[in-house]
Amino acid sequence: MLTRPVAEGPLPERFRELWDEIAPIGRDPDSGGYLRYALTEPELRLREWFRGQADDRGMPVTEDGNGNLFAWWGDPDAGDAVLTGSHFDSVPHGGAYDGPLGIVSAWLAVDELRAAGVTPSRPLVVGAFVEEEGARFGVPCLGSRLLTGQIAVDRAAGLRDAAGVSFAEALGGRPAGADPGLLGRFGAFVELHVEQGRALVDQAAPVAVASAIWPHGRWRFDFTGEGNHAGTTRMADRRDPMLTYAFAVLAANKEARLRDAHATVGRVSVEPNATNAIPSRVTGWLDARAAAPETLGGLVEAVRAKVVERARRDGTEVTLTEESTTALVAFDGGLADRLARLLAAPVLPTGAGHDAGVLAAHVPTAMLFVRNPTGVSHSPAESADDVDCAAGVAALARVLEELACR
Numbered sequence: 001m002l003t004r005p006v007a008e009g010p011l012p013e014r015f016r017e018l019w020d021e022i023a024p025i026g027r028d029p030d031s032g033g034y035l036r037y038a039l040t041e042p043e044l045r046l047r048e049w050f051r052g053q054a055d056d057r058g059m060p061v062t063e064d065g066n067g068n069l070f071a072w073w074g075d076p077d078a079g080d081a082v083l084t085g086s087h088f089d090s091v092p093h094g095g096a097y098d099g100p101l102g103i104v105s106a107w108l109a110v111d112e113l114r115a116a117g118v119t120p121s122r123p124l125v126v127g128a129f130v131e132e133e134g135a136r137f138g139v140p141c142l143g144s145r146l147l148t149g150q151i152a153v154d155r156a157a158g159l160r161d162a163a164g165v166s167f168a169e170a171l172g173g174r175p176a177g178a179d180p181g182l183l184g185r186f187g188a189f190v191e192l193h194v195e196q197g198r199a200l201v202d203q204a205a206p207v208a209v210a211s212a213i214w215p216h217g218r219w220r221f222d223f224t225g226e227g228n229h230a231g232t233t234r235m236a237d238r239r240d241p242m243l244t245y246a247f248a249v250l251a252a253n254k255e256a257r258l259r260d261a262h263a264t265v266g267r268v269s270v271e272p273n274a275t276n277a278i279p280s281r282v283t284g285w286l287d288a289r290a291a292a293p294e295t296l297g298g299l300v301e302a303v304r305a306k307v308v309e310r311a312r313r314d315g316t317e318v319t320l321t322e323e324s325t326t327a328l329v330a331f332d333g334g335l336a337d338r339l340a341r342l343l344a345a346p347v348l349p350t351g352a353g354h355d356a357g358v359l360a361a362h363v364p365t366a367m368l369f370v371r372n373p374t375g376v377s378h379s380p381a382e383s384a385d386d387v388d389c390a391a392g393v394a395a396l397a398r399v400l401e402e403l404a405c406r
């Protein structure tokens with residue numbers, strides 16, 4: 001029995017109505033950004049909302065034992081299912097659209113198909129992946145990596161958040177890990193996502209199809225020196241890890257610019273973190289991305305070599321630890337071309353990571369991007385127009401009809 005009425009009224013208004021159901025959840029009133037960390041109260045509320053939406057549409061929900069949710073329209077055992085969806089979790093003070101847009105759009109696309117009297121000939125599945133941002137446990141796309149076996153269960157289970165809670169504790173048990181049986185039921189995955197750049201503004205198009213994801217990764221620099229008094233320690237006597245850290249930030253920026261790549265140090269921790277103490281230890285996290293794997297490898301190696309040399313001069317010590325990497329993802333070219341023709345949409349690469357990039361190694365996968373008027377993302381200022389979001393829903397509905405209903 002369906003409790004949600006068949007779609008009526010202009011799509012941008014229906015988008016806004018459904019969007020407003022989740023807009024307050026996890027919003028920080030001071031920054032206007034979102035604190036929707038995986039498996040914390042706001043994200044758990046969003047997962048409850050997901051179950052409610054599934055229920056409204058008569059779609060039973062299954063969990064994969066890794067924290068990922070799937071709502072099924074059609075028989076899960078039929079195979080060759082078409083999966084669509086994204087993630088609910090955010091970066092600290094992140095935007096509203098990164099992730100949730102793909103899930104809200106999926107429900108509305110289901111409504112569009114129903115309103116048009118279209119019934120899928122293959123199961124149609126709406127999914128929500130856990131911990132895509134890695135903002136709580138440090139490894140991005142943790143849910144999709146677990147499902148596809150791209151991270152060991154022991155490592156994932158033992159990842160800890162800032163309060164020392166492990167992923168296994170947050171999940172309420174050890175993650176199940178790779179599930180080839182479940183993956184094998186999916187014949188295609190389409191993730192809709194807000195664009196995280198300005199390419200669609202430049203091209204004056206509301207929707208694009210993705211071609212590739214740049215290879216990227218996260219590395220941790222640990223700088224150690226000698227904590228000491230800021231007022232009495234002669235400048236020549238210092239072993240200050242903050243200096244080596246500052247050099248590393250500049251070196252990463254310079255080496256990235258030289259290669260048309262991207263490097264960011266967006267997170268840092270300092271011990272003891274006192275204004276009047278030379279730090280004993282600084283930890284900085286490097287996020288680096290490039291169009292080609294050898295460019296990325298060359299970038300990280302160049303930064304490492306320069307920082308090691310600088311540490312020698314500063315009398316400090318430095319170690320570099322790889323925390324996660326994602327290889328270059330080339331989405332299924334035939335599928336991307338087919339969808340671009342269907343939608344008359346441009347095809348774009350991106351520097352942002354997505355669960356679609358992880359699933360692409362196992363399931364024919366495509367992504368749709370919705371125009372972002374400012375290009376800003378991972379910030380409270382991230383935005384999208386309702387009319388463009390509605391165009392995204394319409395595009396997703398066409399794609400799902402093409403893939404699942406013929």
Ligand code: HGY
Pocket residue numbers: 098132133140351352353354
């Ligand atoms: O960091 C990223 O690329 C992402 O948005 N998950």
Ligand code: MN
Pocket residue numbers: 091098133378
């Ligand atoms: Mn993101």
Ligand code: MN
Pocket residue numbers: 087098099132193353354
């Ligand atoms: Mn995202």
Ligand code: MN
Pocket residue numbers: none
């Ligand atoms: Mn003192």
